[in-house]
């Protein structure tokens with residue numbers, strides 16, 4: 197896909213990857229619908245974009261059903277969507293028994309429910325050749341201690357992308373899935389950064405991830421993961437999970453040391 201003059205809607209546009217992606221998409225000539233909850237951050241981003249007159253900010257207070265219906269209606273008024281990027285996401289790096297009900301719900305809501313509801317509301321608004329791109333995570337394909345809920349939500353969006361992609365391919369739509377590895381944004385807590393450092397895990401900049409996402413859109417790459425070692429690890433985990441069990445069990449004392457640092461624990 198050539199992104200010039202394409203209508204692209206991106207959720208979580210005010211986040212680290214969302215901002216980098218919006219800047220690069222605007223430079224590639226796309227018309228952006230910047231969706232998010234934080235008006236100030238969205239307007240600051242909007243002010244930095246080239247060709248500001250082409251873009252718009254869509255504030256979602258809670259991504260309620262009403263807000264989502266309203267968003268879908270704005271497309272029914274004649275404008276067609278070319279790309280939907282389900283980028284908003286949340287993560288809680290903590291032992292499972294230290295995650296509150298609201299930590300668990302927040303991750304399921306943001307990483308699974310929201311992209312599915314938005315896709316459902318907007319799926320009739322695409323032009324021929326439209327693309328839905330879901331941002332997953334390599335942790336969706338490698339269950340990692342400390343990320344039980346996050347890994348489960350990202351695994352879910354991976355399968356959703358695959359199943360829906362197979363369903364809508366005959367209609368001329370593509371569903372792409374991009375899985376970044378650790379990226380330096382505020383998604384990761386200090387404990388998560390410290391653990392990645394201690395384990396020698398590579399951490400990308402949001403700009404690197406944005407370049408990767410744009411390449412996936414331009415080349416219509418259905419599934420892509422960032423990082424050579426991570427790609428290899430994903431394959432080994434799929435074929436021989438016991439090898440990854442052993443590798444991670446050796447790292448467990450380091451992981452646990454960083455997991456014990458957050459103070460949480462109530463169910464509220």
Ligand SMILES: NC(=O)c1ccc[n+]([C@@H]2O[C@H](COP(=O)([O-])OP(=O)(O)OC[C@H]3O[C@@H](n4cnc5c(N)ncnc54)[C@H](OP(=O)(O)O)[C@@H]3O)[C@@H](O)[C@H]2O)c1
Nearest residue numbers: 208210211212213233234283284285333376378379381383
């Ligand atoms: N950073 C990483 O290490 C990493 C690695 C792999 C995959 N990813 C994925 O990349 C995507 C972007 O993450 P990021 O690294 O850019 O993180 P980020 O800087 O924390 O941005 C996350 C975005 O998601 C939005 N969001 C969070 N909770 C939400 C909720 N309950 N409802 C609606 N929106 C919500 C935030 O909106 P507000 O500004 O309104 O809070 C923010 O715009 C996510 O899907 C994440 O899972 C990140």
